[in-house]
Amino acid sequence: MELSGRRLLVANRGEIALRIGRAARALGMEVIQAHSAADADMLAVREADRAVEIGPPQAAKSYLNIPAIIDAALRTGAEAVHPGYGFLSENADFAEAVEAAGLIFVGPRPETIRRMGDKAAARAAAVAAGVPVAPGSDGRVRDAEAAVRIARDIGFPLMIKAAAGGGGRGIRVAEDAQALPALIAEAQREARAAFGDDGLYLERMIRDARHVEVQILGDGSRAVHLWERECSLQRRRQKLWEEAPAACLDPDTRQALCDSAVRLARSVGYRGAGTLEYLFEPASGQFFFMEMNTRIQVEHPVTEAVTGIDLVEWQLRIAFGQPLTLEQGAIRLDGHAIEVRVNAEDPARGFMPFPGVVEELALPPDVRFDSMLYPGYAIPPFYDSLLGKLIVHGADRAEALERLRAALAATRIGGVKTTLPLFAALAEDPDVAAGNVHTRWLESWLERNPIRS
Amino acid sequence: MAKEIRSPLPGTFYRRPAPDQPPFVEDGGSVAAGQVIGLVEVMKTFHEVKAEEAGSNLRFRVENEEPVMAGAVLAEMD
Structure with missing residues (x-):
């Protein structure tokens, strides 16, 4: 099915709305950007062919308001709705409502979202597909x-x-x-x-657990993996720094991990882009499935950097019924990529949120920066603090780290406090360079290495 | 002159600790210095709003779950 001239409603905001809009326009699609009253001057609205207000600033009354979004799609003649990440992206009722209105939901079938969103059902599906899960007693032990x-x-x-x-x-x-x-x-x-x-x-117990996750794409009948990412640098379970591939895996483990993800994707007839999250235990070399995210993820650009494949473009193609033509054998890993999440938070003051007005904006040339910022932009306080993502790519991990240091040195976001100083410190840390980290590592590192403003 | 309680941050103002709980302070109520009168949600984190001084006959100028700017008057009291 030809995508050129087709009309897409983007039901999200910030950097991902911009990312989706650009991918859609590159395919010749017409982009309608839904937005709350607080987001009328966001970049995605400015770039869209048309914008439509869906409610007041509070997300519950706008980006989470299913009837308002369906109504906006129907009123503007959109044929498809892209939910982005967060908000309604993993809400099966929303996907169902979109389809019931005669529109295309850019994502998996509602029943897949429901099944994989239920922890016990997802675990059962994984076990049935031969995917390892962390073993437990399945209830109380008697004595x-x-x-x-x-x-x-x-x-x-x-x-x-x-x-x-x-x-x-x-x-x-x-x-x-x-x-x-x-x-x-x-x-x-x-x-x-x-x-x-x-x-x-x-x-x-999974000792020194590392968070690894496999990117998959499926069209309902075929599924492929696009290798894995590692996201072990987290604070309060929030990922801050992501890499592809995962340096902690040897080639055999990597292959087994990615094969297991494809097995699960195939067994549920997966349609669209999805991610299977695992914990990897370095000492035993074992990995355990944790959960599946049935949407595009914040950290998808590192996978795009090392595979050269545009994931959002594929989401749109698959949603409009195009078959997945990627051959598994042709999806190769090229080098190493690192993404850091630039959040409007002050790392010197307990990561206190810092909404404000962006003054100066200096970005490194030749580096991917997926962001919603422009000079003079007033960051609204109503949504999460993600401002953008800096993505570097090198021939190997050492080169990617070197490029990250250079990119961070050349990046300035004036007027607001951001997590950039944290990443500058992490990029110089010997444990980070050696890959000696796990999912609890960053929190203890922060206690030993307070960030000064 | 009425005393004012202002929002320290921009965000969404809440009068209750949780949707199914009573408000921190009822309309017309009295507060002690340092008492929490509401929450402001900014970027998905919650911050307490406290009365800096004691007062009585508290009158809210902002509805529950309404967006506020930093420095906005949330309530007045005597």
Whole structure:
């Protein structure tokens, strides 16, 4: 199906709205940008062929308002709706409402969104497709004897958790089967005292876990992977720095990981772009499926940098019924890419949000910067703090890091505080250069290395 | 002259700690110095708004869940 001349409503804001609009226009499509009253002067509105206001500043009344978005699409004669990421992108009811209105939803089928959005259902789908998941006791263990038996299947080290617990209380780590009975008794006593309930369950502990994730594309019948990303540098579970490929994987593990993702994608007849998130344990070389995101992700540009494939373009092609013509064997990794998330937050003051007016804006030449900024732009306080993403690409990881340092040195965003100083410090850190990180690493690093303004 | 409580940040003003809970302060209520009268959500994080001094007969000038600018008068009191 030809995309040229077709009309697309972009139901999102900020840098991703701009990214989607540009991809659509490159395909000859007409772009209608939906926006809240607070976003009338955002860059995506300025670049769009047409803009339509969908409600007041609060997201609940605009970007999350399903009837208002459907109405805007119908009123402007749009044929398709792209939800971007966040907001309604993984809302099966929204996808259903879009299709019920006779429009194309740029994303998976509503039933796929619903299934993969349910943690237990997604885990069951993964198990059925032969994708490893972190083993656990699937409920309470009766006593120490049962625990030892179950633990043999789970593997060590494992965590003993209180069924009624929370906040880390009542958690014990058993290194081997020998230590288990005493720890179980201890955990039971503590759980009984703290919660009045000595029920326990067991879960495999993933030591020094690294967050790896596989990008997939499917058209409902075929599916391919576009290799993996690593996003272990996180603060409060928010990714701040992403790379492709994951330097912690050897070629065999990489292949096994990506193959497993394709198996799951095929087994659910996946349509569109999606990401399977895993935890990787370096000591054992094992990876475990955690969850699937049924949308484009913030960090998709690092995959684009190392594969040369435009993911948003493929989302649109697939949505309009074009077959996925990418051959797995032709999707090759070229070099290494790093993305850092430039957020309007002050890293010197506990990452306090910093909405404000952008004054000076200096960007490095020849570096991809996906951003919603322009000089004079007033950053609204109503949405998340992501301003843009700086993406560098090198022949290898060392060269990508070198380019990141140079790019950061050449970037200035005046008038607001951003996370740029954090990345300048991280780019000089020997552990980052050596790849000695895990998902809890950044938080402890920040305690030892406060960022000064 | 009435005392004013202003928003320290731009964002969305909330009078309740959670949608299913009562407001921090009822209309016409009294507050002690340092008492929380509402929250301002800015970029998905929540910040408490406190009365800097004690007062009575609190009158809100901004509705619950309404957008506010930094420095906007949220409430007046005697």
